[in-house]
Amino acid sequence: MGRPEATARPRLGVAKFASCDGCQLQVLNLEDALLAIAERIDIVEFPEATTHRSSGPYDVLLIEGAISTQEQEEHVHKLRRESKLLVTIGACATAGGIQALRNWANHDEFRATVYARPEWIESHAMSRPVADFVKVDAELVGCPISQSQLVELVTALLTGRRPYLPDEALCLACKRKGTVCVTVAKGIPCLGEVTRTGCGVLCPSYDRGCYGCFGPREQANAKSLAGHFLLEGIPDIEVGRLFAGFTAYNEPFRTAVTELGGTRGATPDAAWAEAAAALHRGGHDAG
């Protein structure tokens, strides 16, 4: 596009699709760090921060939000062409978001219930992550994203190193922090062991189970965890509901929701639930 490359500061854009803008607010709320970043990077597009509209190309484009309409689908392809590095941020962009619960339901029925003139609404039947449509270079997960992970990503991009965004269970952070496991000590169902770390142990620190807003970690064994909850006496729909949160559409949470129910349109499959529980039955009897 004829821009001087060598001397120019990196051009960063923030774009949004179907989302609540909470992740953009995390960017804005960086405050001091944001000023330091703005000294090194030109933030050329940021709808939550300014009404001033700009356009590509971008050295780095952060995308918030799920792809939920035909217009968004076309636009994300255009943005991909304009971006050197495309980074999706938040549960909507990386997993389809809470609105992806409609992926199990009857879209037409939903549309007719919510809107007075449903024929005016041109949304896709499914809310899907950006990576379903275009190549994504990096992801910041979470609902909302973690500010420290955002700063880490930007710092790593500026200094040219690999960002430290570990794909390990949340449990590691709980143990390092010394938080007592709420599942083991209190019987509170927690998705921490199948959920990617990064939130800084928000929920378990306040006596709540993790509800998976950072999404499934590498090879997350949701079936085993679901089976354990079932054997603890939690009904299948309730177990399915645990997985039917902000990142429900990402595998293997998606399978757990589909097989156990927990959202409208997902019906429990007794055989899957039995197979999941059976994984633990031997161990429990002997213990």
Next chain:
Amino acid sequence: MVATSTTIGFLPRADLQGLIDLLRQDGRTLLGPTVADGAIVYDEIEGVADLPAGWGSEQSPGRFRLQERGGERLFDYAVPPTTWKRFVFPPEMPLSVATRNEDGTLTLGPAKREIPKLAFLGVRACELAALGIEDRVFLAGPYTDEDFRARRNASIVVAVQCAEPASTCFCTSMGTGPGIRSGHDISLIELDEGFLVTAGSPVGSAIMEQLPLGTPTADHLSAASDQLVAAREKIGDPVEARGLHDRLLAKLDSPRWAEVAERCTACGNCTQSCPTCFCTTTVYQSDLDGVATSTERLWESCFNEGFGKVAGGNFRYRFQDRYRQWLTHKFATWFDQFGTSGCVGCGRCITWCPVGIDVREELNAIAPPSGAVLTLPEIKPVPPPRPGIFTIASKREETPDTTTLVLTKPGGMDWEDVRGEFVMVSLPGIGSVPISVSQRTPEGMVLTIRNAGPATTAITSLDAGAQLAVSGPMGVDWEGPLELAHGKDIVVVAGGLGLPPVRPVIDTVMNDRDKFGAFRLYYGARTPSDLLYKEELAAWSARGDMEVAVTVDRADATWLGRVGIVTYLFDQASWDGSKVIAFLCGPERMIQASCNVLQAHGVTPDRIFISMERHMQCGIGLCGHCQMGKFFVCKDGPVFSLAQLGDTFGREGI
């Protein structure tokens, strides 16, 4: 009366506060059991009122519940989720700081750390054993963790014998408890009326002398004895520990590994709850400009995705491989590494496994009892290598993605004092990578580096004159095998980036050609443009006193040489393998195929030497990442004989 270190004193219940006050003298922080977050945890204790009077615990696989027992007894709970490990080996610890100065030079330094004066109250026999195991891991060498040593030395250990073990306990099987034997400064046995007190160290004796101790009665002593017998009987002997090392290692192919992996979520809680697990990872932090940077050490787990990962892939991708690594390390290869079991039988990995996997069941299913007894190895400590600042004297582009750097050190290198196959090269703020030393020069060393990730790419992008931090050389080099090769024939097999690590072998033989017999170099690369050291290959070929054969997997229009995998170069060769010493480095599958062909030629496994690759991070066998069976590849290798590797070599997921 005044008690001495050899006597047992009786401390009335009402006088326990006196002991607490003594322990908290001089600003020392006392840590002990207290009720918090629905459990008993180890935290700061100011007085008796903080202790869990009347509280116990019910524990089973995947379950812990506080149990209200009533009464005055303070220590009638089984081991809680907290381990003492976190106070002597912190979960998050700053390691070092570095600054990139305006003129491009580097300044390195250790991070500031304070070593707190601590006292631990309520350490169980199994936990004393765990501290003893950590002493072996961190202090028995060859390399040591001096931060751990300082924290251990600054801590007073007050043990309290366990009277109410949980259903998950198995210290009896592991031979660590419930009776207190050693490792404490003071030990207490809680009775209904008070405590039996003994000292286990001069520090403990000094504290004991200041306590208002009475003489225990015969009833006190028999009550203590009954209590211990009852605790022992409650635990039973759920795991046959004798011979477990050999039994487990004989079952590396058990179908049970895949079965347990279906239940295991690889969450790592077993490793983080374990009082002896010591693996760590190093995290780099920097400011936005990468000028001020720091490194921090975090508790790591062998169940994590990144643990077995290198640029080319993950050595332990499957959960079954990770579970096998953990269990066989804890109960078997730990003996080979440290002369002790890695398990003390505290049962935390059972209670705090959120899906309730019981390690005792897995052990009994995978390695049912037999009878063998093992012997312990001797260990000789050596000082750890220090990082030094090196300057890039010159660089040469070998291929589009591989660069050779000539490094010099101010004052030069004293190779007489330093051996080792590889170095850890760090660019502060970017990362640290293990690189084999391909040449030793009087001024420094030569490294050939492929751009496999951001750190290697950043390092090879540096210009001549830039500075780098280099630790080492470390590990076992080719010296031993080369001495063995005097008067023998030599075969070197290298694949791809495996040529630089064997370069010292080639140079040694070249410089002292008469000492060795026939010399054959077989080298394979993916394509002609991936061949390294093209000039040297031509020069070696031209010498006439060695055979150089090169092949590529895929030829291009310029290539007139051999095409195919490296073993094609010598599988039909007519040389006699009975006098050959072989040196290998390259992708693991290539090494496997080469070993098979070499053995078919009559080269026995004790004469085949391999430079192995694993995820090397700390370089001195303390972070745990590079384990391969019983070996830490960084300090026991990376050069191994095939005979040494034995059953470990070529096995998936090791």
